[in-house]
Amino acid sequence: MTADHTTAAPATSPSIRDGAFGHATGLVCRECGATQEIGPHYVCTDCFGPLEIKYDFPAVTREQIEAGPANIWRYKALLPVPDDIEASPNLEPGFTRLLEAKNLAAELGLAKLWVKDDSTNPTNSFKDRVVACALSAAREFGSKVFACPSTGNLANAVAAAGARAGIKTVVFIPSNLETPKKVNSAIYTENLVAVDGNYDDVNKLASEIAGEEDGWAFVNVNVRPFYAEGSKTLGYEIAEQLGWRLPDQIVIPVASGSQLTKVHKSFRELVALGLVEDKPVKIFGAQATGCSPVSEAFREGWDVVRPQRPDTIAKSLAIGNPADGIYVLDICRETGGAVADISDDEVRQGIVLLARTEGIFTETAGGTTIGVLKKLVETGQLDPELETVVINTGHGLKTLDAVSDLVGPVATIAPTYDAFVAAGIA
Amino acid sequence: MTADHTTAAPATSPSIRDGAFGHATGLVCRECGATQEIGPHYVCTDCFGPLEIKYDFPAVTREQIEAGPANIWRYKALLPVPDDIEASPNLEPGFTRLLEAKNLAAELGLAKLWVKDDSTNPTNSFKDRVVACALSAAREFGSKVFACPSTGNLANAVAAAGARAGIKTVVFIPSNLETPKKVNSAIYTENLVAVDGNYDDVNKLASEIAGEEDGWAFVNVNVRPFYAEGSKTLGYEIAEQLGWRLPDQIVIPVASGSQLTKVHKSFRELVALGLVEDKPVKIFGAQATGCSPVSEAFREGWDVVRPQRPDTIAKSLAIGNPADGIYVLDICRETGGAVADISDDEVRQGIVLLARTEGIFTETAGGTTIGVLKKLVETGQLDPELETVVINTGHGLKTLDAVSDLVGPVATIAPTYDAFVAAGIA
Structure with a gap:
């Protein structure tokens, strides 16, 4: 226990040790703003709205973060976890690659594009x-x-x-x-x-x-x-890996919508803490047409999200009644972004496009994000001159069936040099 | 180009740019010691022995390495790559997790065990x-x-x-x-x-x-x-992640045997460069019985490795005539280690054991290494009191079939709370 912890002691039930949730001070309703003490709760007792974590952040410097481990615990001061979190066995995820995607950028006509690749996490997803x-x-x-x-x-x-x-x-x-x-x-x-x-x-x-x-x-x-707070680390890492800068635009897949709202929150927190300079960041959401309630609401100008019955190969995005749908709408509209959707065929093509240009094999959710990125450029909703980040949330090894009819050997030859020459591969 | 590069300029053909291979100065035959200039060559022109890289290493400090990127290029000064290697698009592999495996250690009766987990590399293997x-x-x-x-x-x-x-x-x-x-x-x-x-x-x-x-x-x-030099980075990372120390024992899978010889070489280089303290490190090789020519030679006390026809589920280790087999024998004998092999059933059990204890899903090669580690403890060939590292070289998602008959649901229940209670899972 440090003095910092004691002064910002969280309001929790007596059985919880001091500092168990770091600098979190309570739970707050995202709808009515009512607060309650920390516990295994997720619904507001006043209005049944969703709860999220409230903090009293200490001063945090870039140097403190950079001195941390090469995983999400480098941001432990900004998460509801104890200061000794690294001592407990966990999967130690995060600090995944942020790759500059020059080939894909050239293919899509973008000036500067990065892929945040979460397929290399311990179990291969965010x-x-x-x-x-x-x-x-x-x-x-x-x-x-x-x-x-x-x-x-x-x-x-x-x-x-x-x-x-x-x-x-x-x-x-x-x-x-x-x-x-x-x-x-x-x-x-x-x-x-x-x-x-x-x-x-x-x-x-x-x-x-x-x-x-x-x-x-x-x-x-x-x-x-x-x-849900864990998704903030995607945003923290992107900013740190860009050299403590925010991108101009970011494209994020939308299932419940939680990831998109948390990345947005992470950027705002970094600005508030003085860790990055403030600037406008356009936030875009990606869905597959077969489950696109948020995209539909965005397109139609609705303030509510109408539930859909999912029917898409992008099963990890197939949430027909997304809990954070309306928050996604708000964020994408406020920041000048958009929410868009593409067909299952475009999802498959997105998977192949990313693999062929950048050597990253993504699952259907990532195919959705890449395909939507392509569509947003084509429709002029995304500015090709601005610096763009796209998130790859998972690994194609888990959704092999989606592309197994699409790719395969270019030729089958006898095991001889003559057969090789005749096939015209050289 | 720095002055260092110029003074240790590699002997190469004129079409190759200066510094193209870093501090490599030529190719040297592992059998007769004859040297030749750097080029796309792999066989000694004198004796047809295998070639490896010769270096004139500069002084390298821990701080220089630690200031590098979180991938293998942090060790670029010790690899045959140019100083500007990070500027070229590559997969940026490496700096994978070294996890302390307390559960697996307890299960096997080991005092201190680490898993170097290369399943999280970009395409999920070393x-x-x-x-x-x-x-x-x-x-x-x-x-x-x-x-x-x-x-x-x-x-x-x-x-x-x-x-x-x-x-x-x-x-x-x-x-x-x-x-x-x-x-x-x-x-x-x-x-x-x-x-x-x-x-x-x-x-x-x-x-x-x-x-x-x-x-x-x-x-x-x-x-x-x-x-082949790329495998040295496994050893460099293990030492750095242990806090610039060598382990007492290490267990490494053997296919061609190259990885084991290069990890050994990497430890010797770190000692020679003053980056770690010298100490004895026992090196152990792991094979599946269905392709165990090196293990057979070790057991029989042979100086040669007799080729075998592979028949094992550990296909990524199934090299019947391993090029580096005799070097593996030498290293394991000299360091006080051993080479051992296990059955395909033990390979499968090794996969499940690692997943259930440490949350790491390994391929058949990793199942082999874990199973051999277990066997070495049981036979008394590996000292349970010494600090041990085991290398996981790849991901179980690529060899699902090996375990699909072995694991599955513990129960199938109706979607009701009563059915849940009746199943006795709580």
Whole structure:
């Protein structure tokens, strides 16, 4: 315990140790602004609005951050985690590559383009960031089970982080999930539970268990406010890796919309803390047409997001009723950005385009983001002269089927030099 | 060009720019010691022995290295690459996690264990390190085609690096390779060439093309001396991440044996440069029984390695006639280590063990290394009280089939809270 912690002691229940949530001071409702003390809560007791973390940040310098580890804990002072977070086993995600994408920029006619590549996280998606923060919260709350409902990236991340932390971990999936996707999570946990129902059924069951059982930390349910903060580290890293600067434009995939709102929040925090200079940043959201409720609302000029029934290969983006949809609309409109959507064929082409130009194999969510980037340039909604960042959230090895009909050998030859010459490859 | 470069100018053909290979001064035969000037050569003109890089290293400090980028180029002064290497598009691999593995250590009865996790490299294996160095060499030689024969990790790494570099890239694979493995490389390159034959046929064709065609850089054939040096970065990183210390013991998988010899070399270089204190490091090699020529030779006390016909699920280790086999034998014997092998079932169990204890999903090669580590402890060949490092070379997403019968849901339940309670998971 340092003196800083003591002076900004969080208001928490007595069973929680001092400094357990760093400089977080409470939970605040995003709708009515009511506050409550820190706990495994996610809904405002006054208006049932969503809660998020409130902080009293200390002075933080670039040098302090740069002296930290090459993972998300370098930003621990800005997250709801304790100062000794590095001592607890976790997946240590983050500080992934920010690659200048000259080939893709040339292909799309952009002056300057960067890809933030989260496919190289421990379980190959950005979910490792949020799960790492949820795991810290679960530990500090003394939770006895770490859990989630999920069909994909989140399930992998929770199962892996729970294994490393040595906490009982239970992952709920729809029972009709394909075998490879089951293996990707079952490899890490003894407690993969198949539920006869669709993802909505699994999600509902998870909320019920979270309400009935003591000591269960469902990362995206009752510890969601802590979990969601992990996405801020994407924004912090982009700014630091650009040399403590903000980009002019950024394109972010939209599922629940949480990632986009948190990246926006991270940029505002860096400005408020004096870590980067303030400047306008246009924020763009990317969806697949088969699940594009936020894009539809943006296009139609609506203030509400109408739920859709998802039907797209971009399954990790297929949330028909996105919790943060209206916040995404607000941010994209306020910053001069946009939300757009593309077809599943364009998603597939986006995957191939990124791989062929930059050597990065992205999943369908990343294909969506690249495809939307291309569309935004073509429609003139994104300024090709401004410095642009695009986020790749996950790995193509997990969604191989999406492209397996699209790419393959250019030729099949006999194992002789003559056959090689005849094929005209040289 | 700095003055240092000029004074230690490499002996190269006139078409190669000064400093193109950093502090490398020539090629030296590992058998007879004959030297020749730098070029796309891999065989001694005197005795047909294998060539490796010779250097005249400058003084290098820990601080210089620590100030470098979070990838292998932080060690550029110790690699055959130019000082401006970071300016050329590459995959920027390396500086992967070194995780303390307390759960696995407890499971195996080890005092202190670390996992060097190369599954988080850009294309999810250590091959990104060697390919990055090969790409630099291909560029400096003015090669017009970047190529390899491969069935797996190497194909992925070459195709991805070539795409990002914007150089024509051709990858040769056996035509009977499974579709997912074809997709993993075809996603990055238009020029995936299927060859009707087994891997030996493909390899032979590659050597023939390398001999016949000008300007083809086959990473593991004619630029192999440059390529192989990339594995040294595994050793450099382990030492730096341990706080500029060498471990007491290290377990490394053996395919050609190159990685093990280069990690050994890297430790010796760090000692010679005064970057770490000298100390004994026992080096252990890991093979799968179905392809264990080096382990057999070690056990039998032979000075030669008898070729074997591979038959194991650990396909990325299945080299029946390993080029560096005798060097591996020498190193493991001299350092007090050993080479051991395990069955395919033990390989599978090794994969599950690492995932369940540390949240790391490894491929069959990593399962082999973990399984051999376990065996070495059980046979008393590895001292459980000494600080041990084990290398995880690749990702389990690429060898899903190996474990898909081994793991799965613990229960299938109806989507109700009652069904959840009845299943006894809480």
